[in-house]
Amino acid sequence: MSESTQTVRGNARHEVPDPLREDVRLLGGLLGRILREDGGQDLLDDVERLRELTIRAYGDPSPRALDEAADVVASFSVERAEQVARAFTCYFHLANLAEEYHRVRVLRSREAEASTGPAVLEDTIPAAFARLTEEVGRDEALRRLGELEFRPVLTAHPTEARRRAISGTIRRLADLLAERDTRRPGGVSLAENERRLLAEIDTMWRTAPVRTSKPSVIDEVKTVMGVFDAVLVDVFGDVYRRLDDWLLADDAGRATPVAKPFVKLGTWIGGDRDGNPNVTAEVTRQAATLAADHALAALERQAVETGRKLTLDAEGTTPSSDLNALWQRIRQMSDGVARRAEAASPNEPHRAVMLALAERVAATRSRDADLAYANAEQFEADLLVVQDSLVAAGAARAAYGDLQRLVWQVQTFGFHLAELEVRQHSQVHAAALEEIRELGVNGALSDKTREVLDTYRALGAIQRRFGERAARRYIVSFTQAPEHLAAVYELASYAFADDPEAGPVIDAIPLFETFADLQNSVPILDSMLTLPAVQKRLAENGRRVEVMLGYSDSSKDVGPVAATLALHDAQSRIAEWARNNELKLTLFHGRGGALGRGGGPANRAVLAQPPHSVDGRFKLTEQGEVILARYGDPVIASRHIEQVAAATLLASAPSVEAVNENATAKFAPLAEALDAASRDRFHQLVKADGFPQWFAQVTPLEEVGLLPIGSRPAKRGLSVNSLDDLRAIPWVFSWSQARINLAGWYGLGTALAACGDVELLRSARNEWPLFATLLDNVEMSLAKTDERIAAQYLALGDRDDLAEMVLDELRLTREWVLKISGNEWPLASKRVLGRAVQLRSPYVDALSLLQVRALRGLRTGSDGGSTVDGAYAGRLQHLLLLTVNGVSAGLQNTG
Numbered sequence: 001m002s003e004s005t006q007t008v009r010g011n012a013r014h015e016v017p018d019p020l021r022e023d024v025r026l027l028g029g030l031l032g033r034i035l036r037e038d039g040g041q042d043l044l045d046d047v048e049r050l051r052e053l054t055i056r057a058y059g060d061p062s063p064r065a066l067d068e069a070a071d072v073v074a075s076f077s078v079e080r081a082e083q084v085a086r087a088f089t090c091y092f093h094l095a096n097l098a099e100e101y102h103r104v105r106v107l108r109s110r111e112a113e114a115s116t117g118p119a120v121l122e123d124t125i126p127a128a129f130a131r132l133t134e135e136v137g138r139d140e141a142l143r144r145l146g147e148l149e150f151r152p153v154l155t156a157h158p159t160e161a162r163r164r165a166i167s168g169t170i171r172r173l174a175d176l177l178a179e180r181d182t183r184r185p186g187g188v189s190l191a192e193n194e195r196r197l198l199a200e201i202d203t204m205w206r207t208a209p210v211r212t213s214k215p216s217v218i219d220e221v222k223t224v225m226g227v228f229d230a231v232l233v234d235v236f237g238d239v240y241r242r243l244d245d246w247l248l249a250d251d252a253g254r255a256t257p258v259a260k261p262f263v264k265l266g267t268w269i270g271g272d273r274d275g276n277p278n279v280t281a282e283v284t285r286q287a288a289t290l291a292a293d294h295a296l297a298a299l300e301r302q303a304v305e306t307g308r309k310l311t312l313d314a315e316g317t318t319p320s321s322d323l324n325a326l327w328q329r330i331r332q333m334s335d336g337v338a339r340r341a342e343a344a345s346p347n348e349p350h351r352a353v354m355l356a357l358a359e360r361v362a363a364t365r366s367r368d369a370d371l372a373y374a375n376a377e378q379f380e381a382d383l384l385v386v387q388d389s390l391v392a393a394g395a396a397r398a399a400y401g402d403l404q405r406l407v408w409q410v411q412t413f414g415f416h417l418a419e420l421e422v423r424q425h426s427q428v429h430a431a432a433l434e435e436i437r438e439l440g441v442n443g444a445l446s447d448k449t450r451e452v453l454d455t456y457r458a459l460g461a462i463q464r465r466f467g468e469r470a471a472r473r474y475i476v477s478f479t480q481a482p483e484h485l486a487a488v489y490e491l492a493s494y495a496f497a498d499d500p501e502a503g504p505v506i507d508a509i510p511l512f513e514t515f516a517d518l519q520n521s522v523p524i525l526d527s528m529l530t531l532p533a534v535q536k537r538l539a540e541n542g543r544r545v546e547v548m549l550g551y552s553d554s555s556k557d558v559g560p561v562a563a564t565l566a567l568h569d570a571q572s573r574i575a576e577w578a579r580n581n582e583l584k585l586t587l588f589h590g591r592g593g594a595l596g597r598g599g600g601p602a603n604r605a606v607l608a609q610p611p612h613s614v615d616g617r618f619k620l621t622e623q624g625e626v627i628l629a630r631y632g633d634p635v636i637a638s639r640h641i642e643q644v645a646a647a648t649l650l651a652s653a654p655s656v657e658a659v660n661e662n663a664t665a666k667f668a669p670l671a672e673a674l675d676a677a678s679r680d681r682f683h684q685l686v687k688a689d690g691f692p693q694w695f696a697q698v699t700p701l702e703e704v705g706l707l708p709i710g711s712r713p714a715k716r717g718l719s720v721n722s723l724d725d726l727r728a729i730p731w732v733f734s735w736s737q738a739r740i741n742l743a744g745w746y747g748l749g750t751a752l753a754a755c756g757d758v759e760l761l762r763s764a765r766n767e768w769p770l771f772a773t774l775l776d777n778v779e780m781s782l783a784k785t786d787e788r789i790a791a792q793y794l795a796l797g798d799r800d801d802l803a804e805m806v807l808d809e810l811r812l813t814r815e816w817v818l819k820i821s822g823n824e825w826p827l828a829s830k831r832v833l834g835r836a837v838q839l840r841s842p843y844v845d846a847l848s849l850l851q852v853r854a855l856r857g858l859r860t861g862s863d864g865g866s867t868v869d870g871a872y873a874g875r876l877q878h879l880l881l882l883t884v885n886g887v888s889a890g891l892q893n894t895g
Helices: 007-014 017-058 065-077 078-115 125-136 138-146 164-183 188-206 215-250 281-311 321-333 335-344 347-368 376-392 402-413 426-441 447-466 483-495 516-518 521-528 532-540 550-556 560-582 602-607 625-631 636-650 654-666 669-687 691-699 702-706 729-739 746-753 758-767 771-784 787-794 799-822 831-860 870-891
Strands: 151-154 422-425 473-477 507-512 544-550 584-590 617-621
Touching: 017 065, 017 078, 017 164, 017 188, 017 831, 065 376, 065 831, 078 164, 078 188, 078 831, 078 870, 125 138, 125 164, 125 215, 125 422, 125 636, 125 654, 125 691, 125 870, 151 560, 151 636, 164 215, 215 281, 215 625, 215 636, 281 347, 281 402, 281 447, 281 521, 281 691, 321 335, 321 347, 321 376, 335 347, 347 376, 376 402, 402 516, 422 426, 422 447, 426 447, 426 473, 426 483, 426 870, 447 483, 473 483, 473 702, 473 787, 483 507, 483 532, 516 560, 521 560, 521 746, 544 550, 550 560, 550 669, 550 729, 560 584, 560 669, 560 746, 602 636, 602 771, 617 625, 617 636, 625 636, 654 669, 654 702, 654 758, 654 771, 669 758, 691 799, 702 729, 702 831, 702 870, 729 870, 746 758, 758 771, 758 799, 771 799, 771 831, 787 799, 787 831, 831 870
Parallel strands: 151 617, 422 473, 473 507, 507 544, 544 584, 584 617
Antiparallel strands: none
């Protein structure tokens, strides 16, 4: 590099905003104090010595500096190494907290500035709506806005290495930071704030960072329920309200809302049984019941709060005849409920009705058949009676204030909170059908087959209790023939052979995952349309159809470049198929948080999709660590929802579709060349003899499988003899832990070099959104890759040829990506992000050196001259798991 890494790092520190630097310094200093109190000055000195050496090594290209840091790591006892690993992990939790809070601080500041003038923030729904209006007219823009759909589906993939207990501490620390920022306390109050910060950091330090046992599926459900209670229950309403305020301007709050709920939450947690034997029919029922309990509790609270504020007397705000009729129905249903509401609301009919409705929601939650609502639609209808009565009486602001938020809440969550989607592998269905056809539905079926049938019965029970919206989507993994979709409906008929009318409504959704499946998707979909069960559903649902695309396995199959191009091509062909068959298509993107699994900014990805593949509807999985990162704070969650929704609305703008269509045609030859060259290079590596075993040797793959961070097994078999045995998530996770991030870039360097035309590639970056997004994601991946650290992991194997292939491709990819971007180093043009990565990289290096030491000892059977066996191996394994946790916190997007 022309500029030394040390100089770049120094500049990075100066470019960090002052408030963020102050927060990091404060939290880091308090952590140092806790380390000194608990472990003595010697512990703090060891942490500081390693920190200073890795910072120096980061700016020194000679191997000597990094060797000095490695020597310090080797000098630690295993016990000391564990303490140091925990110290660096705590630091990353605190640094991440500071960065997240600073992001909240900046977003609030921008929103405050926008609210004082005519400016509209970029990447917001108002900005997208304004541009769409210019292109298609206001009426058409309003129609599209009314049909907008954003469907985030929460999944529990094992990528969140941070314990829930740690997450709770971080939330409390965030509140304390906010207290300092907003109140600017002085004297005793400042000392009290610092005392509480120290107490929380001390708790974090003393909390074991690695769980002693894997979480159950219900534990995973409860984690997401915590996010719902803290953020999601209110944040969608905040987004709708802000949009409505903008659309209605001076009439906001006293005119009929224009904004309609466009977010529909889904979940796989408790429904995704593909490869997870812990997800049973009983677990699915429990997950649905738990989610509904939280939804109903939230609706009850909001109904009570709304009712208590409606202190409008009957003389000034005359109730409508419909409201009086509703009150009479309540009285007939329960005189006790009516008397309690009336006593609390003398001559306040709207308040009385609302308090009575809240009691009915409570009865729904407790399953009191006499008072319970049959479904959420009944509750919504009653709320609209109250709202219409208020409007008719001239109390529009009361009608469209808190009451409107409650209406939006029930429209968004229903009584079920999130639609529980079932996923199962096509081969499981095939085996069950074969057995049933041979033995009969009442025969001596295996437990596996009975469980398949019980899944349908669970869906039926959920729909009867919480409505059809609660659970009707059934995703078929590895859909490779129309028979795999027909099997879903045939099995459902067997499950309800004694009472066909009791069966659930089901939409079978194909999931195309591998490269070959993506190529064959349209012929399979054509055949799907001939199935009688599918034809029936299309007639019932307005010819709506959903198709899911898997990013993980296609990338593991042909490499990240070829997979990206194959997915884009498949979307284009599927969109054309849908238009030809007059279908309303929703493409469901199985994207992960990591860049090797289709991660990266979701809004940019939406705007890079082929024409007509979005059409105002976007659905994606929000996986593992991404759930807390995107939805753990209300300000960040609101911004994320706005960005994705805005991009979804804008994706069908004529100008955006024209850019994507023209670029796809113009750069088709380049795409073909990149696909062939990258795929060939990727296959040279992963299809080499012994590659799977070597991969398991040079990364902490086996140990990642031991980390108790998710209920799902990490691999399909007992060992990794083939990449087919390995799930895509640990494939990505392991490469990122080894600081190689191979799943995010391998093959691109060879493909770009084969093209060789820098000007053509720069034109493609400027004109082709898909290519620009790919390069940006690769640049991020490269920024978090460290060649010298990676080389230490690769040296753990006995295949110098494979190690050299990886390092050669890494150098080539870096060289060509920087040539195209014109940057001196990865992310140089992204000032804040690039500097943040640079500042934390040396700290990640410290954890990586600790991890390499543990991994080397476990692989070679020797650690600093000591034989690694028995208890000693257990300690090294524990050290390794601690560093996995820390590296995850340091890199952030790891799984």
